Structures are given as structure tokens and as C-alpha cells.
Amino acid sequence: MKQSKRILGGAAVVLLVLALAPGVLAQGPTPPPPDGGVTDDEVNAIAKQLFCPVCENVPLDVCPTQACADWRDEIRTMLQDNRSEDEIKAYFVDRYGRRVLATPEASGIDLGLYGLLMIGVLVGAVVLLTVVRTMVLDVVQAVVAPDVDVTYEDLDPEYVARLEAEFQEFTRS
Amino acid sequence: MNAELGVFLLLFALLAAIYALVAALVGGRKQNEALVESARNALLITWPLLTLASLLLISLLVRGDFNTEFVWSVTDRAMPTYLKVTALWGGQAGSLVFWSWLMSTFAAGAMLRNWRREHDLMAYAIAAMAATLGFFLLLVTFWENPFARFWQTPQGEIMTALLGASDFLGRIATWRLDFAERLPGMLGVIVKGIIPLSAPGGSFTLIPDDGQGLNPLLRHPGMIIHPPMLYLGFVGFTVPYAFAVAALIKGEVSSSWIRATRRWTLVAWLFLGLGLILGGWWAYDVLGWGGYWAWDPVENAAFMPWLTGTAFLHSVMIQEKRGMLKRWNMVLIILTYLLVVLGTFATRSGIVSSVHSFAQSAIGPLFFLFIAAALVVSVALLVKRWDTLASENQLDSLLSRETAFLLNNFLFVAIAFTVGLGTYWPVFTELAADYFRGVERSSVGPEWYNATTGPMFAALILLMGIAPLVAWKRASWKRLGSSMLYPLIATVVTLALLYLLGVRNIGALVGFGLAILTALITLFEYHRAALARTRAHGENYLAAFWSMFGRNRRRYGGYMIHLGVVIIAIGVISSNVFQAETQRSVSAGQAITLGDYILEYKTLERFVATDGRFVTRAQAVVYHNGREVARITPRIDNYPSGQPMSIPGKYTSWLGDDFYVLLVTWEQLDLSSASFKIYYNPLVNWIWGGGFIFIVGTLIAAWPDFSEERVPVRSARRAIPAAGD
Numbered sequence: 001m002k003q004s005k006r007i008l009g010g011a012a013v014v015l016l017v018l019a020l021a022p023g024v025l026a027q028g029p030t031p032p033p034p035d036g037g038v039t040d041d042e043v044n045a046i047a048k049q050l051f052c053p054v055c056e057n058v059p060l061d062v063c064p065t066q067a068c069a070d071w072r073d074e075i076r077t078m079l080q081d082n083r084s085e086d087e088i089k090a091y092f093v094d095r096y097g098r099r100v101l102a103t104p105e106a107s108g109i110d111l112g113l114y115g116l117l118m119i120g121v122l123v124g125a126v127v128l129l130t131v132v133r134t135m136v137l138d139v140v141q142a143v144v145a146p147d148v149d150v151t152y153e154d155l156d157p158e159y160v161a162r163l164e165a166e167f168q169e170f171t172r173s
Numbered sequence: 174m175n176a177e178l179g180v181f182l183l184l185f186a187l188l189a190a191i192y193a194l195v196a197a198l199v200g201g202r203k204q205n206e207a208l209v210e211s212a213r214n215a216l217l218i219t220w221p222l223l224t225l226a227s228l229l230l231i232s233l234l235v236r237g238d239f240n241t242e243f244v245w246s247v248t249d250r251a252m253p254t255y256l257k258v259t260a261l262w263g264g265q266a267g268s269l270v271f272w273s274w275l276m277s278t279f280a281a282g283a284m285l286r287n288w289r290r291e292h293d294l295m296a297y298a299i300a301a302m303a304a305t306l307g308f309f310l311l312l313v314t315f316w317e318n319p320f321a322r323f324w325q326t327p328q329g330e331i332m333t334a335l336l337g338a339s340d341f342l343g344r345i346a347t348w349r350l351d352f353a354e355r356l357p358g359m360l361g362v363i364v365k366g367i368i369p370l371s372a373p374g375g376s377f378t379l380i381p382d383d384g385q386g387l388n389p390l391l392r393h394p395g396m397i398i399h400p401p402m403l404y405l406g407f408v409g410f411t412v413p414y415a416f417a418v419a420a421l422i423k424g425e426v427s428s429s430w431i432r433a434t435r436r437w438t439l440v441a442w443l444f445l446g447l448g449l450i451l452g453g454w455w456a457y458d459v460l461g462w463g464g465y466w467a468w469d470p471v472e473n474a475a476f477m478p479w480l481t482g483t484a485f486l487h488s489v490m491i492q493e494k495r496g497m498l499k500r501w502n503m504v505l506i507i508l509t510y511l512l513v514v515l516g517t518f519a520t521r522s523g524i525v526s527s528v529h530s531f532a533q534s535a536i537g538p539l540f541f542l543f544i545a546a547a548l549v550v551s552v553a554l555l556v557k558r559w560d561t562l563a564s565e566n567q568l569d570s571l572l573s574r575e576t577a578f579l580l581n582n583f584l585f586v587a588i589a590f591t592v593g594l595g596t597y598w599p600v601f602t603e604l605a606a607d608y609f610r611g612v613e614r615s616s617v618g619p620e621w622y623n624a625t626t627g628p629m630f631a632a633l634i635l636l637m638g639i640a641p642l643v644a645w646k647r648a649s650w651k652r653l654g655s656s657m658l659y660p661l662i663a664t665v666v667t668l669a670l671l672y673l674l675g676v677r678n679i680g681a682l683v684g685f686g687l688a689i690l691t692a693l694i695t696l697f698e699y700h701r702a703a704l705a706r707t708r709a710h711g712e713n714y715l716a717a718f719w720s721m722f723g724r725n726r727r728r729y730g731g732y733m734i735h736l737g738v739v740i741i742a743i744g745v746i747s748s749n750v751f752q753a754e755t756q757r758s759v760s761a762g763q764a765i766t767l768g769d770y771i772l773e774y775k776t777l778e779r780f781v782a783t784d785g786r787f788v789t790r791a792q793a794v795v796y797h798n799g800r801e802v803a804r805i806t807p808r809i810d811n812y813p814s815g816q817p818m819s820i821p822g823k824y825t826s827w828l829g830d831d832f833y834v835l836l837v838t839w840e841q842l843d844l845s846s847a848s849f850k851i852y853y854n855p856l857v858n859w860i861w862g863g864g865f866i867f868i869v870g871t872l873i874a875a876w877p878d879f880s881e882e883r884v885p886v887r888s889a890r891r892a893i894p895a896a897g898d
Contacts, residue, residue, distance in 0.1 A: 013663050016689060017670045040756035040848075051616045057469050059618070062462040064817065099599070102618030109605065109612050113598050117625060120590050128583045132576065135497070135568040162644065163705050 038079045046075050046085055049103070053096040175229060176241050179320035180335045182226040186273070187314050189215045189222065190307035194300050201296030201422070209296045213284055216303050219277040219310075227274045230267060230319055234260050240380045242333045243267055243319035249386035251785040256387060262400040263387045265536075266319035271401070272517070273309045275408040280306060283412045283437060291433045297419035305411050305514075308543050315367050316535050323379040324372035331379060334372040343373030359538040366535025389812040395455030403448035403475055407513045409441020410482060414510035417503055421554040426499055426561050431489045439875040442486055443868065445479045450864040461819035461835050463754065463852035465860065466745075468622040473596040474516035477589045481509045484585035491578050494645060496565030500555075501582065503562060507551040512589070514544050519596075570647040577640035584636065588629050595622055623749070627680070631687055634742055637735045638691030641698060641728075660693035684746040692739045695732050702729075722873060730874025737867030744829070744859030753853040756837065760845050767851050770832050771796040774847055787811040791836055791847055795824045802826075807834045807849070809842070829858035 047060035052068050060068055060075075071092070078088050092100045104110035193215035200208030230243070234257045239245040247260040247267065262268040280302040288295060313319070321333040336342070346369035353365035390396065413434035420430040452472065453465035466472065485505040491498045518540035555562075568575055595617040603614040642648075642656045668686050676682060699718070706717035722729045757765045764773040775792040782788050790808035794801055805822030812818075824832040830853070837848035 013667050013670070016667045017674070040758070041754070044754070044756055049620075051618065057467065057616070057618075059462070064819075097613040099614045099616045102616060103620045104598075104615045104617055109602055110598075110615050113594065113615070113617070117591060117594055120594065121587055124583055124587050124590070128579060131501075132568065132571070132579060135564065136571065163702060 038076050042079055043072050043076050046079075046088055047072050049085075049089065050092055050100050051102050053100050059102060175233060176238070176320040176322055177336060179226050179229045179233075180314075180318065182222050182229070183270070183310065183314045183318065183320070186219045186222040186226070186277070187307065187310040189218045190303050190310050193219075193303035194307055197296050197300035197303060201300065209299070212299050212303070213288070213295070216277070216284065216299055216306070217281050219306060220274075220281045223270070223274040223277045227261070227270060230270060231258055231261055233320075234258065234267075237384065239382070239384050240322050240378055241319070242321050242323055245323070245381055245384045247384070247387050249384040252386060253784065256392060256397075259391075259397045260387050262404070263391050264319075266313060266317040266321075268400060268404070269309060269313045269317050270319055272404050272408065273306060273313060275404050276302070276306045276309060276411065279408050279412055279437070283415070283434075287416075287433050291416070291429060293423060293425060294416055294419035294430060294433075297422045298415045301415035301418045302411060305415075308539075312536065312539060316539065318368050321368050323381070324376040325379045326373050327375040332369065332372060332376075334369045334376075336371050338374055338376040339371040340374030342371030343369075343376075346370065347373070359541075363535045363538050386812065389810065389818050390459060393455055393459045395451050395458060399448055399451040399455055401448075402444050402451055406441050406443075406445025406448055406475075407478070407517060409437055409444060410478060410506075410509050410513050412437040412441070413485075414506050417506045418551065418554060421503065421558050424558060424561055426503075426558060428489075428493045428496070431492060431502070435489070436875055436877065438482070438486060438489075439871060442479065442482045443871040443875065445475065445482065446871070447864075447868060449475060449479060450861070450867075454861060457857075459818065459820070461821065463752070463821075463833055463835070463850070463854065465748075465857070466619075468592075468595070468617075468619045470596045470599075471520045473592050474519040477592055477596075478509050478512035478516055480585050480589040480592070481505055481512060484582045485509055487578055488582050491575055495575065497567075497575060498579070498582075499562040499564065500559065503555055503558075505582070505586075507555065508586075508589075511544060511548060511551070514540070514547065518544060572643065572648045572650065572653070574640060574643045574645045574648070577636060577643050581633070581636055581640065584629050584633050588626050588633075591625050591629070592622065595625070630742070631684060634684075634687045634691050634739065637738065638687075638694040641732065641735075642694065656697075657690075657694060660690055660697055663693055664690040678750050681746055681750040684750075685743065688739045688742045688746070692736060695736050695739070698732060699729070726876055727874050730870050730872075730876075733870030733873060734867055735870075737863045737865070737870055740863030740866060741860050742863075744856050744863060747856035748854040748860070751855045754851065756848065756850045758846050758848040760847075765849060765851060767832075767853055769798050770851075770853065772832075772834060772849065772851060774849070777843060777847060782810075785813060789836065789842055791822075791849075793822065793834065793849075795832055795834075797824075797826075797832075803832075805834060807836045809836050825858060828856065829862065830855045831857050 044061040050060040050071075052058045052060055052063040052065070052071075054067055055063055055065065058068075060071060075088055078091065083091075089101065098104070098108070098110070104113055106114050193212045195212075196208050196215065197212035199205070200212055233241050233244050234248055235254055237244065237248060237250060237257075239248075243264055243266045247263040248257050252260070260267070262271050280299075283302070284295065284299060287298075291298070318335055321335055324332055324334050324338065326332060334346070349367065349369075350365060353361050355361070356364055413431075416430040416434045420426050449472075452475070456467070457463075457465040485502060488498050488502050488505060492502050518537070570576075598617050599615055602612065606612045606614050638660075639653070639657070642653055644652075664686055667689055668682055671685065672682065676685075699721075702721050703714055703718040706712055706721055707714055710717070712720065753768055755765065755767050759765055759774050761774055761776055764771050766772075773794045773796070775794060777789065777791050779787070779789050788808055788810055790806050793805050793807070795803040795805060803824035805824060807822035808820050810818045810820060819835045819837070822834045826832075833852040833854055835850045835852075836842065837850050842848070
């Protein structure tokens, strides 16, 4: 029984690796354009981080409007002029406002977003801890069932008994 | 005449709902059984009225009665019949009627099912359901009536009105508009937004030749069933809320209201989850950006009630089992209901697109008022019964299933809070920009959501694996460790192998590790339980496996749901972290390489489809590791009334990876040059597969037991310990 479990476990591992590895490993590089110019991919890498100023919540790299096509051309021109990614993003923010940034910066009013998030999660954690503390029995030591030396394949009799009790309770309810 | 009949059907349904609300409240307060029964009947009557109204609207859609504004706005002559039927939920007014019909259906079912079992709660449950239905009927009767028709006035103005032309009623409509101009702010918007009862005298009906047609984005199978599924989920959650409110009003805060509504909750949760998955599938297939979830505000508005609903579904188990977390469960169901209405409000009012669009339509302010009223009433009731909701027991140990569920609740609510914060932050900053100089509207995109919710989702996945191993009241670390030992070893070995094979992204490895661990623990739990039964009862393994599901559907259906979620998680992690993309312009005969794949552009064809679409279609061949694996046809559909849609061509590998190809709509497109955008999405189809398992698991967990009629047993309250909640 132990042997068959090991074989089953090993097979599960192999299957998982076979399933996960090929997909995540098929990442060969894309060859550069023949003329050495700025590629669509380089433009899209930056456009992806910007939102269309006109269409709500549409990233610039997939927006089909003419205005977005013009803005992507602007990005291409700036890349050809060797402007950096940060400079290009700053240019669009200056012209259209911080709403064009897909990820809000931790500055200005958007500090409030990060601040509120941290405060909210902290408050929730404090509430959770408080609830747990007030709910725990105020006893020095509770009676604990003696630790049985359990091995997985021995099928802990207490586990079996608990399972049966739950089945019966379900049937009765 | 037909459309006018529809106006009266909606009006009568509204009156019946209002009567049901008032009669239920008065009958409940005065313990007047006849009045409560009358309220029930009034709420029941809304169902045939709304069914007739819906069928009438569908017949107008199918017949193409373009005199009716709603029909004109969502259909055209070229649309096939099945799309004309589904156009019922293709526009605001029709979808609100559909919402109302679903609400009356659920209300009827809940009342009939629980009339005897939970009779004490029925009066106020009816009141709560009638209030919700009444609000939506108010909207569709006066502000978003799908039966409003086109008229042309003697002055040549085109307008809509509910009934015929009349001097008297027309003058009242004019007076109302003048009056609305004098009212302040939101009130003026609300009064102005009421659809006129009648056009001015001398007006004549206007019948356009053709309609605008359905938005091309909605002409996809996923979009056809996605809205009904979402609405079923939204509406379904009003039932447990109604019973919770009734329990609070009556002060009967035992678990009977939970037992009465458990299946309703599970079914609502299933449909909401299914709606979200279908929405993702639709986005992947139609929106042309290679993804399935963009953390769009409208998506988030539906996701948040699902999150709190999930927390509620888990948390009520503690109340049923140990009489604990009663306050918490009330908060969760109230929050879920409010998020449902808020979600409907957010998508209908346009507020998440722009706070200014909120102020231009009457829908926004009306929803806002309803949500505010529901919040005030719910909180007031909760405060009133706060002491009564004290726990009957306490936590015996920090390592217990109760603690695990508490942590589970915290994580789900934390994620919902985070998503809500990101969704409404742009609205807040837009408002602030109106009042404070130097402040600009902000956007919150997918990267922010992924970074903030990712760790919380990871913790949830781990909890999904550990919590079922932990016993109620008290568990031991040793027993927990021994239950996890083999799955942990298998997980570590798998991760080590993946690392050695070149998977180096730490975030992905952690995510995979947690998902694999949880999946293996869940599978081993199935195996252990089946093995326990074979030893205890002498059944063979398969028979034991089957009877295990039959004897405890909640638990083992729940495990299957967890498995489905884990598989979805693996698909999400892979397709997000390891997605590759490229965009190139090539001529016919040239190829584009992405990883191990090559796409060879063959030819382009243009034609007009039978439904009037102008189609540009590319023929291309896909090679993987040098071998031809597929011929695909990505295309662009141009509808006369909408912007072009890029429909992908895909090759799906046996493992569930997608090689996904789009024609770029805004670039030159002919044989000399066509621009392709290609995505490689590893394991993306595990998301849809995991979704299927999730649904099967939910159906198993929710399956009713027909073998005996259950009579709720009101358990005697156990002695309440001195320490409070």
C-alpha cells in the first residue's frame, strides 16, 4: 500500500511538471525588425502602461481609435529620439493629466489610495485580532486528546470516528 | 396598443408591490394573519404581471416595433430572431424589467417554499422583498419604461411618451418640466427624468424605418447568457437578505433563517460566479486584447458581492455548527445585498465612467437614495439587536476551524475592500478635482489590483487547503502536519523540478506551490475519506467514493469547488505571468515568430455577411516547433452601427495553451501589409475548465435531499458564556 502511494504520488508530480513546464517555458525571444527601427512591441510596452485619455479604462496599446493611434505614433517618435520610458510617461501626464497612468503613483492625491488601503487592512487585522482574543476561552489549559503517533497510512482511528460521526450527524439533521 | 398594455402591466405590478410592502409591515406589526396573507398574494401577483410584460416586450422586439423607443435602440431589421429576444437585456430599460421579473420569480419561490416553515418571519421577509421589487418597478414605470413610444409634436420636435397624445396631459408634462427646472440639484434631475405620460395634443406617432441594432459587442454567446446569470446572482442574494432583515426585526436570530435560505444563497452565488466566468470568456473572445479580466469597474462591481457572498457562505457554517459569528453573518449579508444594489447602480448610472454622467441621469440619484435608505434601515436593525446576536460559544483554540473561517472572512472582506477602493478611487478624485485646485482625476489599472490583491488571494488558496484539515473547536499541530506531509513533499518536489527546468519567476513559483499544495491536500482528503469508508463498511473504493458524495454533499461538493478554484488559479497565474505577445506588420507569405510558434500570413479576403457585417478575414497557418498545427482565420467585423470588432483566430494546445491572433483594426490591411497582434497564453483554458468544475461542485453542494421533508428544529439556546462577541 505504501509502495503504491509512492508510485501514485510520483506520478502526480510528473504529471504536474509536464502540465506546467512546457507552457511557461515557451518563451523564446522575438527577432528584431530588419531595419533596426522601433518595434511595435517596444511601443506597446509603454502604451500598455497608459490609459486612453478619451475611452474609459482602455489601455493605449489596444485602443482602436484614431486618437490612440496618433498617441502611439508619438510614443514611437519619442523612442526614436531615445527618450526613456519615464520621460515618455511624464510627457503624457503633463499633457493629459495623471488619469493616463494605469498605475497610480504614490504621490499627490494618490498617496491617499495607498494610505487608505494600508489603514483599511490594518483596521481589519486589529478587528480580527480583537474578536479572536475576546472569543478565546479564558482557561489555563484545556484538555487535549493525547497525541497519537499518527502515520498517514495508518488511518488514524480518531479521524475515522470523526468522519463517521459527521456522516451520522448529516443524516440526522 | 400593445405598448400601452405594457405600461399598465408595469404600473399594476408596481401598485401590487407597494401594497404588499405596506400590508406586510402593518400585518406583521399588528400580528394580523389575514393582512400578511394578503401581502403575500399581492407579491405573488407581480409575477404573472411581469411575465406578461416581459413576453409583450419580447414580442415587440421580435416584431420590430420601432415606434417603441427601446425596440428601436436595441434591434434592427437584419438581426436574427434569437438576438432580438436576447436584446431584452441589451439595453437599460429592458434589463431593468428583466431584473424585476427575476426578483418577482425569486420572491414567489421563497414565499411558497418558506410559508409554513418560517411563518414567523414571512411578514417582514415579504416586506423586504416587496421594497426591493417596488424600487425597481418604480424605476421601470416612470424613468426607464421600455414601452415608451416615439412621437412628433406639431412643432416638429421628436419625443417619447408612455400613452397617446393629449392636450391636458401634454400641458401637465410641460408644467412638470418647468417645475423641475426650479428644483435644486438631484431633485430637479429626478423630476425632470420622468418620462412624460403623454405627448402634446396634435402629436402623431413616429415610426422609424429601422432600428439602431444591438451593440456588436453583445452579439456573442457569452454575452447572451452572461447578463441573465449575473442578474440571477444579484437577485438571488436579496432572498437571504430579506430573511435576515426579518430575523432582526422579529428578534429571532437563531440559525433558522440561515437554514431557510442556504440553498438560495448557494444558487445565487453559483449564478454570480458563473456570470463572472462567462463575462471573462466573452471578454477573451470578443474584446480583442488577449485577456479575460481587466479589473474594469463594471467587472469589479459584480465581483465585490461575490467576494462577500463567499465569506457569508463559509461563515454561516460556524453559526449553524456552534452558534457563533451571528453579528458577523448579519454584517456580511447586509454588505452583500448593498453591494448587489451598488453594483447595479454603478453599472446603470455610469458613475464609474464619470461622476458627471451620474448627475445627468435620474437613475443615479434614485439608486443612491435607495442604497442610503437600505443602509440606514439595516444598520439601525443591527444596532437594535446587537446584544441578542452575541455568540453562544467561544473559540476553544486558536488552531481550530472556527479561527480558519474567521481568517477566511477577513481575507475575503479585505479583498472586497481593496477592489472597492480601486474601483471608486477615480470617482472620488474626479469629485475632488471639482472642488480642489491642483487635484486631477486618477485611474487605477490592472497592475495595482494584481499587486494588492495577489498576496491576499495567495493566502486564501493556502487557507482553502488547510482549513478542511483543521477540526472544529480544537486541532493539534501534529495532526495537521501529518495530514499535510505527503502533499507538501509532492509540492516541494514539483516546484524543485519546475525550477530546474527554468521556471524562475518567484511569484509564479509561490502561486503554483500554494495551488498545487491545496489541490493535493483536497485530493488526498477525498482519498482518505473513501479509504475510511472502505475499511469501516467494507465497500469497494469506487462505491465508497460515490456514497461519500451522497452522504455529505456539502463537504465534498465544497472540496470540488475548491479544486475548481485552484485550477482557475493555476490558469490565471500562468496566463498572466508567462504571457508573451508581439505585434508585427507583414505581407502575404511572410511570417511572425513568437517563442516556439510561427504564424505565416497567407491571404486576405473581404465579403459581406448575411447579417450585414462587412468582414475582413485573414488566412494564416500556425507552426509549432516547425510542424504545422492549425489554420486560423482572425477577422475584423464591421457593423454599420458600431466600431470594428477584432475576432481572434486561436490554436489551443492539448495542455490548454492558446496561441491567439488578432488583426489590428487601426493599421493598414491588405495583401501587401497586415498587422497582427499575437498573444501566447499558457494554460489559459484551465480557467474555463476550472470554472466547469466549480459549477459542478456547487451543484453537488446545493443539491436538495428529496428523501425526507425537513422540518426545522429550533434548537434550545445554549447557555451564553460571560464574554461577549
